[in-house]
Amino acid sequence: MENQWVKVKTKPEGAELTSIILKEDHTEYLWQGDHKIWGRHAPILFPIVGRLNDNKYTIDGNEYRMTQHGFARDMIFDILEESEEHILYQLTSNENTLKHYPYHFQLRVEYILAKKSIIVKYFVKNTDVQKIYFSIGGHPGFNCPLIEGERMEDYVLEFEKEETLDKICLEDGLISEEKQPFLNHEKIIPITKDLFANDALIVENTESRYITLKSIKSTKAIRVTFDEFRYLGIWSKPEGAPFICIEPWLGIADYKNNIVDFKEKAGILSIDPDEEFACSYTISIQ
Numbered sequence: 001m002e003n004q005w006v007k008v009k010t011k012p013e014g015a016e017l018t019s020i021i022l023k024e025d026h027t028e029y030l031w032q033g034d035h036k037i038w039g040r041h042a043p044i045l046f047p048i049v050g051r052l053n054d055n056k057y058t059i060d061g062n063e064y065r066m067t068q069h070g071f072a073r074d075m076i077f078d079i080l081e082e083s084e085e086h087i088l089y090q091l092t093s094n095e096n097t098l099k100h101y102p103y104h105f106q107l108r109v110e111y112i113l114a115k116k117s118i119i120v121k122y123f124v125k126n127t128d129v130q131k132i133y134f135s136i137g138g139h140p141g142f143n144c145p146l147i148e149g150e151r152m153e154d155y156v157l158e159f160e161k162e163e164t165l166d167k168i169c170l171e172d173g174l175i176s177e178e179k180q181p182f183l184n185h186e187k188i189i190p191i192t193k194d195l196f197a198n199d200a201l202i203v204e205n206t207e208s209r210y211i212t213l214k215s216i217k218s219t220k221a222i223r224v225t226f227d228e229f230r231y232l233g234i235w236s237k238p239e240g241a242p243f244i245c246i247e248p249w250l251g252i253a254d255y256k257n258n259i260v261d262f263k264e265k266a267g268i269l270s271i272d273p274d275e276e277f278a279c280s281y282t283i284s285i286q
Contacts, residue, residue, distance in 0.1 A: 018033075040141065045135070048251065049249045121280040157189040204230055
């Protein structure tokens with residue numbers, strides 16, 4: 001996909017965004033993947049976000065297994081529509097998905113270019129005869145630093161508004177009962193080497209509609225608008241890998257040692273037969 005300002009690539013494997021290049025200076029904004037560090041670019045999280053207790057869950061007394069963030073990111077999507085400035089992918093439930101997730105569904109993912117922005121749309125349609133339950137989220141990783149000569153520590157994350165937020169804590173990839181005070185009428189999060197020492201930063205119900213990853217030494221910045229999403233995850237490798245993931249989520253990992261039916265899972269969504277759920281977030285670059 002390409003317009004006057006940006007060139008964007010995606011792939012059918014996981015319907016994943018793989019490249020965002022600003023044409024005026026050829027800067028690559030999206031993390032290009034390194035299997036020694038983190039081999040993905042911007043995986044789609046469906047039908048769960050995060051990790052399950054022992055990688056398994058129960059619906060109506062039946063047990064199923066699913067690995068972290070669900071199966072959509074590893075499946076081949078069909079291309080339904082494609083033009084210079086948009087592409088629409090679809091994944092339909094099949095024998096393989098039904099082994100891990102007992103619902104019939106259609107998941108469509110659409111990417112639309114709008115000047116220097118990429119609008120990412122998710123559509124989940126219930127093609128079952130019963131109500132279906134799911135979570136969904138994005139996991140785009142962005143190069144940090146964006147240009148040569150800068151360091152990760154030359155960047156900050158800035159919310160649209162001042163926030164007073166607790167951090168939802170993780171333990172072995174699961175949500176602990178503990179919450180830690182994180183921001184107190186603040187909007188800036190400095191990027192430091194120990195920021196991700198205890199895994200992802202997770203917050204919920206922010207006042208802000210967007211967050212910006214920006215350099216304090218240049219004009220380079222990435223804004224993620226996530227106002228339709230309850231949770232926001234911010235993640236990188238604890239050893240200081242050169243990328244930052246800004247993740248809008250509708251759903252969250254299991255609570256540690258708190259086993260509940262999937263229908264009662266924190267942040268879970270549901271839709272009735274023949275209904276369709278839609279949400280979107282936007283990546284804007286400069």
